[in-house]
Amino acid sequence: MVSQAGTVPIPAPIPASPAPGSGALTVTGSELLDWRRRLLAQGGAASDLDWLLDLGGGLRWSQLQSLWCHPQATLRLDRPLEALDALWHRHRCTHEPLQYLVGRCPWRDLELPVAPGVLIPRQETELMVDLALELRREAPPISCWADLGTGSGCLAIALARSLPASRGFAVEVSAEALPQARANLGRWDLQGQVSLLAGDWWQPLQPWWGGLDLVLSNPPYIPSATLDGLEPVVRDHEPHLALDGGPDGLLAIRSIVAGAVQALAPGGLLLLEHHHDQSEAVGELLRAAGLERPGVHPDLEGRARFASAWRPVAQ
Numbered sequence: 001m002v003s004q005a006g007t008v009p010i011p012a013p014i015p016a017s018p019a020p021g022s023g024a025l026t027v028t029g030s031e032l033l034d035w036r037r038r039l040l041a042q043g044g045a046a047s048d049l050d051w052l053l054d055l056g057g058g059l060r061w062s063q064l065q066s067l068w069c070h071p072q073a074t075l076r077l078d079r080p081l082e083a084l085d086a087l088w089h090r091h092r093c094t095h096e097p098l099q100y101l102v103g104r105c106p107w108r109d110l111e112l113p114v115a116p117g118v119l120i121p122r123q124e125t126e127l128m129v130d131l132a133l134e135l136r137r138e139a140p141p142i143s144c145w146a147d148l149g150t151g152s153g154c155l156a157i158a159l160a161r162s163l164p165a166s167r168g169f170a171v172e173v174s175a176e177a178l179p180q181a182r183a184n185l186g187r188w189d190l191q192g193q194v195s196l197l198a199g200d201w202w203q204p205l206q207p208w209w210g211g212l213d214l215v216l217s218n219p220p221y222i223p224s225a226t227l228d229g230l231e232p233v234v235r236d237h238e239p240h241l242a243l244d245g246g247p248d249g250l251l252a253i254r255s256i257v258a259g260a261v262q263a264l265a266p267g268g269l270l271l272l273e274h275h276h277d278q279s280e281a282v283g284e285l286l287r288a289a290g291l292e293r294p295g296v297h298p299d300l301e302g303r304a305r306f307a308s309a310w311r312p313v314a315q
C-alpha cells in the first residue's frame with residue numbers, strides 16, 4: 001500500500017543485524033525494481049531474491065508488488081541495496097542458505113535466529129506441534145514433555161508457547177546448536193519453562209524417565225548415501241549431524257524408539273518426523289518396541305511424514 005505522501009510504509013523492524021556495507025537506505029520503487037531486474041538477469045530464482053528483500057531488506061512481498069503500480073514511491077530498507085547485493089552474490093556463488101546470511105528463518109509465527117551449525121527449521125516440521133496437541137486432545141493434560149534433537153529450539157519454543165503451564169525439556173548433542181537453542185529459548189523468555197539438556201537422545205532425561213507425557217522428535221533421517229545427492233545449499237552448508245540418519249536413515253529413529261517405552265509416562269505419546277519412504281519401517285519399529293496405537297500422518301503434500309505411538313497405560 002502506498003501512503004498519501006507516496007512512501008511505501010515498511011513495517012518495522014527487522015531486529016537488525018548490523019547492515020554490512022554502506023549506502024542509502026532510502027530508494028525509489030523504480031531504483032529497486034531496476035536493481036531486482038539486473039540481479040535476476042544474472043540468474044537465480046525470483047522467489048529467493050524476494051525472500052531476501054523481505055527478510056534481509058524489510059520489504060514485504062505485498063509492498064514489492066505495489067511498486068509495479070507506484071514506481072515513484074520511495075521506501076526505506078533495513079539494509080542498503082549494496083549490502084543486499086553482496087548477500088545475494090554470496091548466496092549465488094557459495095550456495096550459502098539465505099537464512100544463514102540474514103541470520104533468521106520464519107517458522108510458524110516465529111522469526112527464529114539461525115546460524116551455520118544449526119538446521120534451518122523446515123515447513124513440514126511446523127505441523128508437528130498442532131499434530132501432537134490434536135493427538136493428545138482426549139488424553140490427560142500434558143504436564144511434562146521433551147523435544148529430542150532440538151536444533152534451533154523451534155519445536156520446543158512452539159510447544160512451550162502452546163502449553164504455558166507445562167514443563168519442557170529440549171535435548172541436543174551438537175556443541176554448535178546448543179548455544180543457538182539456548183539463545184532462542186531466552187529470546188522468547190522460556191528459560192524457566194524449558195530446560196536445555198546436552199547429550200544423546202534419552203540419556204540426559206534419565207531423571208524424568210517414566211514421566212514424559214509427550215515426546216517430539218525430528219531426528220536426522222536421511223540415508224547416508226543420499227546426502228551427496230542433496231542440493232549444495234543443504235549438503236554443503238547444513239550440519240550433517242542434523243541430516244545423516246546412517247545407512248538406512250533409521251539409526252537415530254531406532255535409538256529414540258528403543259528408549260520410548262521406558263522414558264514415556266504410561267499413556268504418553270511419541271511423535272516422530274521421518275523421510276517420505278520410511279513410514280512402514282518406522283511403524284514396525286514402534287510396534288516391535290511395545291508401543292501401541294501406531295499412527296501415520298501426512299505432510300501438506302499428503303506424504304506420510306510423521307509417525308506416532310503411545311506407551312500402553314498398564315505396563
Ligand SMILES: C[S@@+](CC[C@H](N)C(=O)[O-])C[C@H]1O[C@@H](n2cnc3c(N)ncnc32)[C@H](O)[C@@H]1O
Nearest residue numbers: 121149150151172173174200201218219220242
Ligand atoms: C533434523 S534436526 C532437527 C532440528 C530441529 N528439531 C528442527 O526440527 O529444526 C536433528 C537434530 O538432532 C540433533 N542430534 C543428532 N544426533 C543427536 C543425538 N544423538 N542426541 C541428541 N540430538 C542429536 C542434531 O544436532 C539436530 O539438531
